[in-house]
Amino acid sequence: MAGEPEADCLFCKIVAGEVPATVVRETDTVVAFQDINPQAPCHVLVIPKAHYRDAASLATADPALAADVLRETGAVATQLKVDASGYRVVFNTGTGAGQTVFHAHAHVLGGRGLEWPPG
Numbered sequence: 001m002a003g004e005p006e007a008d009c010l011f012c013k014i015v016a017g018e019v020p021a022t023v024v025r026e027t028d029t030v031v032a033f034q035d036i037n038p039q040a041p042c043h044v045l046v047i048p049k050a051h052y053r054d055a056a057s058l059a060t061a062d063p064a065l066a067a068d069v070l071r072e073t074g075a076v077a078t079q080l081k082v083d084a085s086g087y088r089v090v091f092n093t094g095t096g097a098g099q100t101v102f103h104a105h106a107h108v109l110g111g112r113g114l115e116w117p118p119g
């Protein structure tokens with residue numbers, strides 16, 4: 001069923017505490033943790049605790065939860081002090097765009113110059 005945990009999902013395992021993560025923020029609905037392979041001085045992943053395969057699926061099924069994720073990206077940026085210098089929120093969607101974990105997640109990247117357009 002939509003939103004239910006998936007047995008083989010890495011991020012569902014992080015939500016369940018079965019895989020360790022360096023959590024920087026947590027709410028009733030969302031968890032934010034350090035990316036294990038950071039691409040910037042600030043590289044945090046914000047995920048809904050419920051499982052959806054990508055950002056658009058999440059927003060379609062549960063717009064309020066998608067808003068929780070988006071709001072939490074801003075809270076992460078403030079907490080890690082990259083809000084003033086600027087930061088980027090990225091939802092890779094599909095393998096062709098680099099999505100490797102099919103549990104919706106926002107990358108919050110900051111703390112260095114960020115080129116536009118992205119690669």
Ligand code: AMP
Pocket residue numbers: 010019020021033034035036037038045091092098099100101102
């Ligand atoms: P994506 O490629 O957009 O699906 O993003 C998945 C992200 O998850 C990558 O940036 C990985 O470095 C990150 N990642 C993979 N395994 C872990 C883990 N165990 N803890 C934290 N981040 C992870």
Ligand code: ZN
Pocket residue numbers: 005006009010011012013050051052102103
């Ligand atoms: Zn999942």
